[in-house]
Amino acid sequence: MERIPILKMGPFLLVTIQVDLYDRLALTLENDLINMVSKTEAKGVLIDISAVSIVDSFMGRILGNIASMSKIMDAATVVVGMQPAVAITLVELGLTLSGVHTALDVEQGMELLRNKIGQLEQDEEGLYDSFI
Amino acid sequence: MIVLSKEKLPIQKEQDVVLFRNRIKELATKIGMSLVNQTKLITAASELVRNMLRYGGGGITQLEIVSRNSIPGVRLVFKDEGPGIKDVTLAMKDGYSTGKSLGLGLPGAKRLVNEFDIKSEIGKGTTVTIIRWKNGL
Numbered sequence: 001m002e003r004i005p006i007l008k009m010g011p012f013l014l015v016t017i018q019v020d021l022y023d024r025l026a027l028t029l030e031n032d033l034i035n036m037v038s039k040t041e042a043k044g045v046l047i048d049i050s051a052v053s054i055v056d057s058f059m060g061r062i063l064g065n066i067a068s069m070s071k072i073m074d075a076a077t078v079v080v081g082m083q084p085a086v087a088i089t090l091v092e093l094g095l096t097l098s099g100v101h102t103a104l105d106v107e108q109g110m111e112l113l114r115n116k117i118g119q120l121e122q123d124e125e126g127l128y129d130s131f132i
Numbered sequence: 133m134i135v136l137s138k139e140k141l142p143i144q145k146e147q148d149v150v151l152f153r154n155r156i157k158e159l160a161t162k163i164g165m166s167l168v169n170q171t172k173l174i175t176a177a178s179e180l181v182r183n184m185l186r187y188g189g190g191g192i193t194q195l196e197i198v199s200r201n202s203i204p205g206v207r208l209v210f211k212d213e214g215p216g217i218k219d220v221t222l223a224m225k226d227g228y229s230t231g232k233s234l235g236l237g238l239p240g241a242k243r244l245v246n247e248f249d250i251k252s253e254i255g256k257g258t259t260v261t262i263i264r265w266k267n268g269l
Contacts, residue, residue, distance in 0.1 A: 020153065022146040023182065053171065054153065056178040057236040085171035093175060093240040094226060 004029045006036050011043040012113055013075075018051045026062045033066055037073045044113035045070050048106055050081025060095040067100040076116045077101060080109035136197040136204070144190040149181050152193060156206065159197055163204040165266050173206060173264040176241035180210045180260050183237050187230075188212025188258060198263065205246070205265035213257040220252055 002025055007014040013036055015029070033045060045066065049055070055063075067077040078101040082090075090097065103109035137159075141152050153174050160170040184191045191212030198207045217223045226239045238260075242248040247263040 020150060022149055024146055053157075054174050054178055056175050056182070057240060058178075058182060083171075085168045088168055089171045089175045089244065092172065092243050093179075094236045094243070095240075 001028070003032065006032060008036075008040050008042070011041075011117060012110070013037065013040065013042045013045045014048070015046070016048040016051070020052065020054060021059060023058055026059055030062050030066055030069075034069050034073065037070055037075050042075050043117050045075055045077045046106065046109045046113060047077065047079045048081045048109075049079060049086075050083065050105075052086065053083065055082075055086050055090055055095075057093060057095055060090060060093075060097060063097060063100055071099075076113055078103055078109045078112050080104065080106055134199045135207075136199055138194065138196045141193045141195065142190070143181055143184060143193055146185065149178070149185070152181060153178060155195060156208065159195060159206050160264075163197060163206065163266050165206070165264070166268075169264060169266070169268050172244040173208075173262075176244040176262055176264075177208055179237040179241040180208075180262070183260075184210050184212045184214075184258075187217075188214030191257070200265075203265055203267055205263050207261065207263045210260045211257065212259075216254040216256055216258055217250075217252040218254065220250055224250070 004015060004017055004025065013033065015033065036042065037045065047063070047066070063079055070077045080103045082102065101112060103112050141155065143149065143152060156174050156177055157170060160173060181193065189212065191210065194209040196207040198205050222228055224238050224242065226236065241262065245262040245264045246268070249261045250258065252258040
């Protein structure tokens, strides 16, 4: 069966979608990603959709699901590289991808995830200090 | 309205959708449609073809290049012989869904195209026709 590869890079998982998805492939990715978050204890998921020419309501829902599920598992999700035409179409379609972090490209997406982890570590340190 | 080209593609399984979307892209490119309009058209088609597979058990799509007042456009027809839609007005409302979807399929698709027509008969099936003109009007 066809699958989208998921790469582990430090505390993050990287997914680059290079093909136009059909529904079952998107559902498989959702499932694989959540399992990988659990298995690798990843703190962040970065999904690059720069090669994706179509995001319809189903695909939008999958992106939203991945973000909500990851959040419950204590990982942040950022979607990067959305083409302008796709963004215009999504909004007109009525989908705002609320709850999904977005960044312009992979670099900025990684920065966003690093900041999120940094914040977490600071919070934990703070907690530790006050505990002492 | 003049029909300049016409072809039919059956949609029986999910993988057929990828081929169908690619073919629309070819037609839209052929008439010089902008990338944004192409994306809107293909996204609308993607919603409708999913409905056809999910609720109509698959069906036949018709892809045409049409022309009105010398302006070209792409017309797509989605025809299934599924159970039909009980209340078309309700189905066209944002957020309404009988399945687990977001209920954006039909109303969303309508917003993304220039012309939208839906005919449904209980027990006989549903036919949706959309047009996106090259100049977007």
